[in-house]
Amino acid sequence: MDRHFGRDIATTLIVSAVLIWIMPMLLSTYTLTVLVIYGMLGLSLGLIWGFGGILCFGQAAFFGLGAYTYAIAAVNIGESTLPMILAVLVPALFAAALGAMMFYGRLTDVYLGVITLVVTLIFFKFMNSTAGPQYAIGNARLGGFNGIPGFQTLNVPGDPSAYIWGDSYFYVCAIALVIVYLLVSWLLRSSFGRIAVGIRENETRLSLMGYDVAARKTVMFSVGAAIAGLSGAFFANWSEIVTPNLFSLGQSAEIIIWCIVGGLGTRLGPVVGAAGLAYLKFMLGQQSMVNNTMIMGLILVLFVLFLPKGIVPAISGLWRISFGRKKRNNARHNRRNRARGDTHG
Amino acid sequence: MDLGFVIFTEMLYAVASLILISAGLAVVFGMMKVINLAHGEFMMMGGYATITAVNLGVNVFVAMLIIAPLIVGLIGLVVERLVIRHLYGRLVDTMLATWGLSLFFIGAATMIFGNTTTGISTPIPGFTVGDYQVNGYNFFIILVTIVMLIAMFAVLKGTRAGLIARGAMQRPDMANALGYSPDRIYMATFFCGSALSGLAGAVLAPLVGLVPTSGGAYIAKSFITVIAGGPSLITGLISSGSFFGFVSQVFTFSISPVIGEVALLIGAVILLRLLPQGVTSKFFKGKL
Numbered sequence: 001m002d003r004h005f006g007r008d009i010a011t012t013l014i015v016s017a018v019l020i021w022i023m024p025m026l027l028s029t030y031t032l033t034v035l036v037i038y039g040m041l042g043l044s045l046g047l048i049w050g051f052g053g054i055l056c057f058g059q060a061a062f063f064g065l066g067a068y069t070y071a072i073a074a075v076n077i078g079e080s081t082l083p084m085i086l087a088v089l090v091p092a093l094f095a096a097a098l099g100a101m102m103f104y105g106r107l108t109d110v111y112l113g114v115i116t117l118v119v120t121l122i123f124f125k126f127m128n129s130t131a132g133p134q135y136a137i138g139n140a141r142l143g144g145f146n147g148i149p150g151f152q153t154l155n156v157p158g159d160p161s162a163y164i165w166g167d168s169y170f171y172v173c174a175i176a177l178v179i180v181y182l183l184v185s186w187l188l189r190s191s192f193g194r195i196a197v198g199i200r201e202n203e204t205r206l207s208l209m210g211y212d213v214a215a216r217k218t219v220m221f222s223v224g225a226a227i228a229g230l231s232g233a234f235f236a237n238w239s240e241i242v243t244p245n246l247f248s249l250g251q252s253a254e255i256i257i258w259c260i261v262g263g264l265g266t267r268l269g270p271v272v273g274a275a276g277l278a279y280l281k282f283m284l285g286q287q288s289m290v291n292n293t294m295i296m297g298l299i300l301v302l303f304v305l306f307l308p309k310g311i312v313p314a315i316s317g318l319w320r321i322s323f324g325r326k327k328r329n330n331a332r333h334n335r336r337n338r339a340r341g342d343t344h345g
Numbered sequence: 346m347d348l349g350f351v352i353f354t355e356m357l358y359a360v361a362s363l364i365l366i367s368a369g370l371a372v373v374f375g376m377m378k379v380i381n382l383a384h385g386e387f388m389m390m391g392g393y394a395t396i397t398a399v400n401l402g403v404n405v406f407v408a409m410l411i412i413a414p415l416i417v418g419l420i421g422l423v424v425e426r427l428v429i430r431h432l433y434g435r436l437v438d439t440m441l442a443t444w445g446l447s448l449f450f451i452g453a454a455t456m457i458f459g460n461t462t463t464g465i466s467t468p469i470p471g472f473t474v475g476d477y478q479v480n481g482y483n484f485f486i487i488l489v490t491i492v493m494l495i496a497m498f499a500v501l502k503g504t505r506a507g508l509i510a511r512g513a514m515q516r517p518d519m520a521n522a523l524g525y526s527p528d529r530i531y532m533a534t535f536f537c538g539s540a541l542s543g544l545a546g547a548v549l550a551p552l553v554g555l556v557p558t559s560g561g562a563y564i565a566k567s568f569i570t571v572i573a574g575g576p577s578l579i580t581g582l583i584s585s586g587s588f589f590g591f592v593s594q595v596f597t598f599s600i601s602p603v604i605g606e607v608a609l610l611i612g613a614v615i616l617l618r619l620l621p622q623g624v625t626s627k628f629f630k631g632k633l
Contacts, residue, residue, distance in 0.1 A: 294452020
């Protein structure tokens with residue numbers, strides 16, 4: 001198992017290093033940065049939905065909460081290191097409280113969906129109504145519909161005048177995504193991750209085996225929220241303004257579409273889905289003949305109907321069919337497989 | 346006294362509009378356990394159908410009460426045949442597919458009608474009670490809601506189609522064994538549900554400036570009302586609609602409309618935490 005994981009890490013590092021090196025030659029780093037950030041956001045829902053089996057209709061709430069936390073803290077502190085940490089902690093704690101309320105109440109599927117959706121809406125409505133000067137946290141006015149502009153963006157830790165922006169900001173985001181991806185891989189390899197998958201498959205069985213299902217789901221939910229919060233903070237840095245639209249229903253819908261299209265139950269799927277669809281949206285935004293909301297909707301419907309597993313599982317299935325057979329016929333490989341039992345993959 | 350009357354009618358209006366916007370969703374959910382997240386867009390299309398018909402010179406009440414439900418019902422029928430039919434029994438997948446449909450309809454409406462606000466004037470004038478101006482159209486909405494509930498009750502309880510529908514709701518396999526095709530029952534139900542959504546959108550159209558995205562304002566509220574209502578169709582609607590309407594209006598009058606909305610949502614979270622299967626899973630059990 002460990003040797004496998006080592007190879008997994010090596011592959012991830014090599015592929016991502018090549019991508020980080022090549023992609024800036026094809027696209028502007030400004031666009032690439034947001035694709036990377038969306039990839040991280042997609043990964044956060046991919047983790048809790050694909051592996052934890054928790055369908056959260058309000059991942060945008062944690063994304064927005066991370067962005068707002070960063071902006072408010074950055075205005076007050078004037079340096080970016082502590083705000084970045086807070087932007088991860090606040091959504092995680094909020095999700096832990098919300099998750100504990102839901103999971104200890106034994107709420108499942110639709111009811112979970114309603115509550116997460118409602119929480120997102122509460123944020124959206126509340127943030128839109130905070131235009132007056134009485135709504136302020138420290139020096140930061142919440143600004144209602146206009147949001148919070150002009151906060152301190154990311155800087156080298158300890159030196160507020162050394163901003164990280166442009167190309168170097170892209171490298172920071174990309175490396176952060178790789179680290180988060182590896183951490184997620186590690187989490188899923190750990191016993192916690194394997195039990196989480198077990199809970200997804202059969203909750204009653206796992207609870208009868210003596211695992212505290214509610215606590216484990218709460219932790220999983222909270223980890224997902226922390227990742228979403230981090231991506232929110234990066235997004236705030238990228239756009240240099242936070243607005244209530246981060247909490248909108250459309251944002252939540254998009255995250256779900258990324259996961260479905262990319263492929264649930266895979267680590268790579270949501271990242272690929274997010275980056276791919278965000279890029280598609282960007283391209284569609286440059287023409288005005290067909291409305292791009294319509295195309296997004298159509299993509300979601302078609303995927304649910306015809307390819308409910310998503311792109312990544314479909315491609316890897318295709319890969320296995322066209323190239324895997326040769327390998328399986330290889331006698332040496334066969335023997336090795338038999339010796340190790342069924343534990344591979 | 347006058348203020349009391351105004352607050353009372355406002356409260357009644359809030360309850361009625363909640364029930365009105367949730368009815369279409371409740372029919373579809375109660376019958377087929379399908380959550381139609383494109384419900385808000387069906388209402389939006391009902392609104393556009395009304396406004397287009399009125400601009401073409403049709404009487405506003407004919408447009409609202411007949412044309413809009415029919416058009417939206419037919420759109421619903423097409424949607425059911427093309428998409429939803431394939432997804433019965435897969436709750437999450439239907440939610441995702443209908444969410445995709447809602448985006449599709451928003452995009453389509455933006456392309457056809459443009460991203461601008463349109464509207465028609467309310468056909469019923471307001472009147473004054475003491476020092477207060479009351480919107481006469483609110484009474485029309487309350488009336489439509491009451492008539493709609495009575496009609497739903499009469500159809501489900503009094504007609505043969507209603508009997509079959511209730512049977513299929515409880516045991517689709519038995520209804521099937523007795524020779525009624527669930528496929529056709531579901532098709533008819535989806536048509537009725539969509540028509541009710543269209544009716545709600547049409548009746549509310551004169552009160553709101555219509556934009557292609559205005560469906561989003563309804564979907565969450567109606568979704569919450571239906572889920573919190575629980576398994577019984579009509580009693581569920583009335584009980585959860587009354588609860589949420591009451592809560593939101595109390596906070597609207599005592600603090601502000603935004604707090605009213607937020608109170609409704611927080612009320613929903615608490616209610617669902619306490620009664621996760623909805624109000625009628627515990628009270629009024631077995632009622633329609």
